[in-house]
Amino acid sequence: MLNPQWLRTFATLVELGNFTRAAECLDLTQAAVSQHLRHLENALGLLVIRHPRRLELTPAGRALLDYCDEMNLADQRLRLRLSGADVESGEISLISPGSIGLALFPLLLTLQEAHPGWIVRHRFAPDPEVLEAVLRNQYELGLVTLKPDDPRLTARHFTQEPLELIVPAQEDVRGWGDLERLGFIDHPDGQAMASRLLSRHFPGNAGIRSLRRQGFSNQVGLILEPVARGLGFTVLPRYARTAFAKQDLIRVIECGAPVVDTLWLIHRAEWPLSSYATQAIDYLQAHLAAPAVAP
The missing domain is CATH 1.10.10.10 (Winged helix-like DNA-binding domain superfamily/Winged helix DNA-binding domain)
Structure with a gap:
């Protein structure tokens, strides 16, 4: 040299x-x-x-x-x-749970259209994988549903997302027997989410494990497809439901007091965020339609 x-x-x-x-x-x-x-x-x-x-x-x-x-x-x-002064080029790397990811990915693409020099890299993953990926510097930003206590990470409130009981459009749910009749469309977090929501709406019920399991999908964008076809009910976070294209074929059952998950934005605490990551966060929070969570 x-x-x-x-x-x-x-x-x-x-x-x-x-x-x-x-x-x-x-x-x-x-x-x-x-x-x-x-x-x-x-x-x-x-x-x-x-x-x-x-x-x-x-x-x-x-x-x-x-x-x-x-x-x-x-x-x-x-x-x-x-x-951090170079805002014309850079990579936005985000790893998040699937539901919020369905809402964020189109916004990230819109942001990239406004900044052609930017690269968007997004991955859907559960909380443990999100934490590991951010700690290993594989992704600059992550979203998790449980606030981490690892001193290597900075966590701040990003948004809230309620759980929803979703049934075929032609169905109504007035009691536990209606859920028994419909059967449950399961997914990786399905039983945990259903237990949390249904225990409030149907106190004293026999539990989600007692219901007939009508199907399963690990693809968040596909979970509502069998529901739309009348094959059963499911419980999902609201952003997963609002991203589904066939809203006329599904119905949300009001469950009274909401069960709400807080989503936490995490990144490494040892160094500051890039300027384009900061811009992306501001844009996403400004344009993300916050779901109503009031009872």
């Missing part, structure tokens, strides 16, 4: 066209300027032809000057990136 000080001396010498002025500008002796140029020419060949009143670059000298310009630009880009 070429010595950066030699490159700076060469670029200054070419700019000023004189050894004396270059030495004064760099606070060096003329002998030091000549020595730096000699080191470069020993490595690259003849760079400068000395005329009585001017310097002439050889082809190798022009190539080296272009290289100096590229190095200066690279240095500027690095400083901008480290300072």
